[in-house]
Amino acid sequence: MRRSARVKSRGLQPERTSVIEPARIEEIQERVRDFVQALRKAQAPAIVKLIESYTRGFTDATQVRRSVTALAKHLEHCREHPDELPDMPIVHIAANRLEDVCKDALRAGVIFAARPTLVARSGRKLAVVAGALAVGAAILAAPVILTALGVDFADLHLARETGKIELPQGDQASVAVSVLVEAAEPAAVRGVEIFPRDHCSHELRGGGSCKSVDARYWVDGKLPTFELRLPKQAYGLLFAVADPELIGRVGKSTVLVAATEDTPEGIYRIPLEGAFLGYQPARCGILERIKETCIPRRVGPDARHEDMPVPTVVVEVVRGDPTRTVGEKRRKQAMATEQKRKAEERASQIAGALSKIKAVMDDTAKTLRKKRFEEARGRIDKLTLLFAPLDALAAEDALVDAVPVEVEEVRARFEDMRSELRAFEDRAFDQAFKMLAAKENKDRSEAELMGGVASRMHISRQYMEAIYTMHADEIEKRMDQAEKARLAHVRAAKAALEQRCGPLPTDTWKNVESYLRASFRRSKVVLSECLTPRLSDADCWSVTCDFKDILPTGETEPDIVTAHKWTFLLRNERIVRHTEQRHTEQPIDTL
Secondary structure (H helix, E strand, O other): OOOOOOEEOOEEOOOOOOOOOOEEOHHHHHHHHHHHHHHHHOOOHHHHHHHHHHHHHHHOOOOHHHHHHHHHHHHHHHHHOHHHOOOOHHHHHHHHHHHHHHHHHHHOOOEEOOOOOHHHHHHHHHHHHHHHHHHHHHHHHHHHHHHHOOOOHHHOOOOOEOOOEEEEOOOEEEEEEEOOOOOOOHHHOOEEEEEEHHHHOOOOOOOOEEEEEEEEEEOOEEEEEEEEEOOOOOOOEEEEEEEEEEEOOEEEEEEEEEOOOOOOOEEEEEEEEEEEEEEEOOEOOHHHHHHOOOEOOEEEEEEEEEEEEEEEEEEEEEOOOOOOOHHHHHHHHHHHHHHHHHHHHHHHHHHHHHHHHHHHHHHHHHHHHOOOHHHHHHHHHHHHHHHHHHHHHHOOOOOOOOOOHHHHHHHHHHHHHHHHHHHHHHHHHHHHHHHHHOHHHOOOOHHHHHHHHHHHHOOOHHHHHHHHHHOHHHHHHHHHHHHHHHHHHHHHHHHHHHHHHOOOOOOHHHHHHHHHHHHOOOOEEEEEEEOOOEEEOOOEEEEEEEEEEEEOOOOOOOOEEEEEEEEEEEEOOEEEEEEEEEEEEEEHHHO
């Protein structure tokens, strides 16, 4: 137990009582302010933010002890890893003092929480009052809002559905649907869209589901396709929307439906909605006027009049006849027609692309043979753009023929050229990175170093900088590797130092007290304070302590008291020597 540093006339203050009293948070808050002030002087905002996060629980009786414990553990970690704090004595001293008061408070058993500020208490009460007012306002405003949104409760019971379509498994059918509201500005309409309600983004009423699937071949060609499933079913009804058009003021379209052999029997309801393209009507209801968010009328290609009602298509899937697969035959016929069209179009595109690619490729080969890599880079980039249509064709589905052999040969030749250019750029980057990372070049500018490498590689400095930028991922990778190597070296050096100097001394107070008694045999020594031991390469463990020696002079004269501040050097928990920083002599009556 640490002894008191105060000295009374003709004697010492009695030791602390063993009764543990509850600790108050005010002293910790004061030390936190000192520590934060020191960190701000050292310009360490990230650590300030972390320390302040621990103090949020100081006003909560259920969280105060946990906050103090977390703060103490973080300070202990900083003490063990001093390189994580700014290298300023004021910061380390404030951290040590804050750690000491936190540990004293935790040893007390109970920590009284700090009283919340007046602003916090007032804010809590205002939040309760505001919440009550908001609930009341919402209840009163609900009828007004529903009326402003155009909700007509008399129209809710109306069912907007088509007649039931009976569809055998393995067959397909179609039904015409119309938008139930006429276009407000038919002259501005550029098109009409009919699609699944909310684009199949929400679960349907009754537990069913709707999702987008791969495009499917229908009688009208390949169309975006959706699948509607009944609850707890793995397969569903396929449908698509074809040929949307505006006839007068009315939008119409055809809904194609198909039931596979795996589609379960049952009634399927396909919810739809529409939109007119080309205009957006003005909207300024009661709510918009109050909030000043009225939407003005717009006309243009990106304007849409959305949320138009469309009848729900009702389909009843029934058991199919295995010998009658009309829908599958139609689908295969549509697939064959589409395949033939794509093959012809694709052959024409490949022929046109190859003629351009070969011309640029021959020119690129000449520049590479002459080692004009900077000029070759521009041609390689142009070839990449020219190959894009061929890549898109190669990525199409398997219904078209394989890529011609001639295309594969040209692609292989292009890859060889690109590999040769990439190898040169990798060599240039490697030289530039070594020059920039070399310690002897730290005082030279980046532009000068880049210019030197560019001159040796016979390219311009702008191209050299572009190469260096293109290797951003490699730069980050190498820097991470260098940092990991540096940290491993630091950890190894620290481990070797601790092995030479021993672990963190645990009986520093006792060892210093014994050392001082042996040094001041004629005086009485009172140890006041010892800081936390610090580890250094030159002196191993060092600890700075304040103490006084009291030399009695007799009954007629006051005792001579000398205040000292010594730094003790320890190795393997033993004091090997000390250095004296200051001492002051004063009579005991002035203490």
